[in-house]
Amino acid sequence: MSKKTTQNTATLPEKVYNFCSKKKMILGVLIAVFVIFIAGIVIRGVHLAIEFKGGTLITYSYQGELDSNDVKSTVEGIINDSVLIRTGENLDAGGKQITISFTSEEGLTADRQVELTNALNEKYAENELEIYDSNDVSPSSGREMLLKCFIAVLFAAFVVIIYIAIRFTNIGGWSAGVCSVFALCFDILVALTATIEFGFEFNSNIVAVVLTILGYSINNTIVIYDRIRENRKLMPKASLNELINVSCTQSLTRSIRTSITTIGTMLIVTIVVFVKGYDSLLSFSVPLMFGLISGTFSSLFVAPVTWSWWKGKQKAKK
Amino acid sequence: MKKTGKSTFFIVTILILLFTITSVLGVDKLYADRTDTYVKGVDDIRLGIDIKGGVDVTFAPAGDYDANTDQLDAATAIIKTRLTSLGITDNEVYSDEKSDRIIVRFPWQVGESDFNPEAAVKELGEMAELTFRKGTDSDTDEDGNIIPTGELVLKGDDVASAQAQYIPDENGEYEYVVALELNSEGSSKFAEATGELAGSSTPISIWMDNTMISAPTVKNTITGGRATISGSFDQDSAKRLADQINSGALPFKMETKSFKTISPTMGEGSLDAILLAAAIAFVFIAIYMMILYRLPGFVAVIALIGQIAGSLAAITGWFSFMNGSTLTIPGIAGIILAVGMGVDANIITGERIKEEIKTGKSLDAAIKIAYKRAFSAILDGNITNVIIAVILMGAFGVPDSFFSKILNKTIFFAFGATAEGVVYSFGFTLLVGVVCNFIFGVFASRLMVTSLSKFKCFRNRKLYGGDEK
DSSP states (O other), rough: OOOOHHHHHOOOOSSSSOOOGGGGHHHHHHHHHHHHHHHHHHHHHOBBBBHOOOEEEEEEOOSSOOOOOHHHHHHHHHSSSSSEEEEEEOOOTTTTEEEEEESSSSSOOOOHHHHHHHHHHTTGGGOEEEEEEEEEHHHHHHHHHHHHHHHHHHHHHHHHHHHHHHHHHGGGGHHHHHHHHHHEEEEEEHHHHHHHTTTOBOOHHHHHHHHHHHHHHHHHHHHHHHHHHHOOOOOOOOOOHHHHHHHHHHHHHHHHHHHHHHHHHHHHHHHHHHHHOGGGGGGHHHHHHHHHHHHHIIIIIIHHHHHHHHHHHHHHHH | OOOTTTTHHHHHHHHHHHHHHHHHOOEEETTEEEEEEEEGGGGOOOOOOOHHEEEEEEEEEEOOOOOOOOHHHHHHHHHHHHHHHHOOOOOEEEEEETTEEEEEEOOOOOOOOOOOOHHHHHHSSSOOOOOEEEEEOOOOOOOEEEOOOOOOEEEGGEEEEEEEEEEETSSOOOEEEEEEOOOHHHHHHHHHHHHHHHSSSSHHHHHHHTEEEEEOOSSSOOOOTTEEEEEOHHHHHHHHHHHHHTTTTOSOOEEOOOOOEHHHHHHHHHHHHHHHHHHHHHHHHHHHHHHHHHHHHHHHHHHHHHHHHHHHHHHTTTTTTSSSOOOOOHHHHHHHHHHHHHHHHHHHHHHHHHHHHHHTHHHHHHHHHHHHHHHHHHHHHHHHHHHHHHHHHHHOOOOHHHHHHHTTTTTTTSSSOOOHHHHHHHHHHHHHHHHEEEEEEEIIHHHHHHTTTGGGGGGOGGGTTTOOO
């Protein structure tokens, strides 16, 4: 919305990179990510955490020695269902832990958890079992949570399209809005692919990742659109492709520098978390890092170039 | 634009520093043995249960029982009373009528290693035993529990309903009372007991489980099954007592739909890791900004400090017009995103200043135009984030908050309130961070750069990324 000020002519950058000629490369990247995503689902599978699929996970800390097979049969005897047992050491609490996960569709109500804990404490009295953490979600509320997150993101995307359509009318707002959301979907896909390929669980961290990317990706695209909007006024005769190329080139330094700070921050978080041994946060920082890298790429390439392609088609029809 | 003088930089910087210091340290006054907190500091931040550890549990009626509003209010009242009697005062209880859910959250009581969350939650969901007894006598058993010993008058299922009413007393003045309606069996038992106690100083005490909730004295013999309890009630306390009495007659048991306990050690460790990473990242960003943008970069660092202080202040409740919030791990992600947007705003402006200076404009004109032109990009980018934050706060907020009321009746009508505090917290810190970004990253930083550029020693164009001249 820059008003006419002292100078009104566009100053072109010394060298304008041709972003719009990279259609094939962009299409190639899109397909490659999609293939990796599908392959990941097929080969590695999607691990939904119990927040979403429902179920029960209880972790006890204990002293001394425990035979996990013995515990397994004891637990199965109490609740009449098959369970999975995993033992491990905990770095921060400094003790040994045993995790029991219940594969059944039904949740385990608090009543039955009390029953189970009491029975285990009786049988393994010398191990001093203590609840470390527990998580029980009924399958219906897990699915509802997943669906609600999905609709919230969808609704947010819809409102953002409307906002962009209004604010960027002079460069044909609707199509620009849709393309920015398309770029956003690509970034989310990259983050999900990273989650699958690294074998992370889909838990509430992924919700935070998707939300962060939602904000970051749209912001990135808008900065480019804003430059196009401004240049449209300064260079009324230029073709759309020229406009896009000039605007992306002008924003390139900013894009790279901002990305270095955000991606750098996530890299620092990843390293610190990894060194300190809080693996539970890796499923937040690593997919987010990939999403941010993708966000830089998609705001410079995917959004403007798809948009120019769309506009080109429209023109050809007329 | 108003005239920005040389002194503006110092005024803005001092204000930001004062704000930062008060929001980090807080303001307390020590009176001998008592501390009065005027402004809450970082130490007073309420940490979410994902950091501090705690219990997050959702109750719903067992089976497919469809509870009505009164029954749900009554069930909520039982849970609140029991939390208090368990000594868990720092709790959050929300009820949602549509999905018949009651959501309870409370932090782990630090230092209580024998605190048993499973047993506590089991107790919360149990049906309440409501009794009316003669006198207020009680005994303490060997576990330290108080057991009522007065002679039993009525039990929960003798009560048909209880209701808060606002009626005139014998002098014609209006007051709040609790009106009881008893069933036929209850009526005759109550008539007998009140006949015996009328006029005496022995009250009839009302107990929920082992907690005495009221002990009214009996004025007259009450026949016909209708009684009112009067006293110094206000609207809330009358409603509360009515809810508590009703809860004794609930036809269902509350069952846990989801139940999470998180140990405090797991959370606090991850908080430390995040704080360490944040500190390293901030130093890295500060150096990076100062190398890239020199003077505007230095100003950007001051603005970022202000922005982070602003986010902390909003969480602690520094601003008197808004309540504080709890800080969760996704909440920290929201702060990171907002700070990222703040860095971006400064980079966009810094680049613009460079560009404008390179076109050969005078320093003052370049700075003025750069801020003006950069603003439209910053505005649109940040407004979209405000939209996202508001939608998240609405979709996942507590059922009676402002944004939820709007959204839950429209877009999310098909869903019950989940009060997924974790997502809400992300929206909250993002919203606050974006607002702070406008205040510090755009407004304050423009004032500071413009003011500094008035000094002779800072008029070197190189300091702004231009070529030497």
